[in-house]
Amino acid sequence: MAKIIIPTPLRKFTNSQSSFESQSETVRAVVQDLVDSNPSLGPQILDDKGNIRSFIRIFVGEEDINVLDGAQTAVTAGSVISIVPAIAGGSF
């Protein structure tokens, strides 16, 4: 099963679960499984059309899915998917 790591700021939407496992075979399907199990997480990572929000990056291993096949990137047993929020800011 593929494992998806939930970033700390979003764990309040997953009952403090730090990871989730799914037998689905694409990133998009795994994310949907995660959201189906934790509906309040949905608006945090998916937009109104069900697409992954632009400020959320998804990695499989250390590869950004944007340089792979996007949300349709295939995953297999042992794949580790990370949800990565943008961390930035500045003084003025």
Next chain:
Amino acid sequence: MHKISISPEARELMIKDGKDTFPNECCGFFYGQDGEVREITLAKEVINSKEGDQRRRFEISPLAYMKAEQYALENNLTLLGVYHSHPNHPAVPSVHDLAKAMPYFSYIIVSVMEGEFNVLRSWRLNEEKGEFEEETIF
């Protein structure tokens, strides 16, 4: 008001990073345990990966973020937030800080004036109000 405690070692690391990086912004993560009082026991520097003017902006790479989450899991710690410096500016969140703020995280800002430490303050996003609230540091 949320309460946090910061170990002397973590506090010193954040201040030193702010001074060493001046006039650019430094950034990093801190870890510990959450509770009624959020206890920060460890801080670690991260490279400011912002392309452009690092005197007023910081950015943490996705890879660095993933490593931070991994480090927390492997060491039975919680990733509690992000610190960065404000060179020659007060330790108050900017509109840019607010725009990128995540829920749950504490945001520690180290003000460094002309290379010297000024003040360190901590903030947390109030999601309902859409604004930062200052945390009480013990």
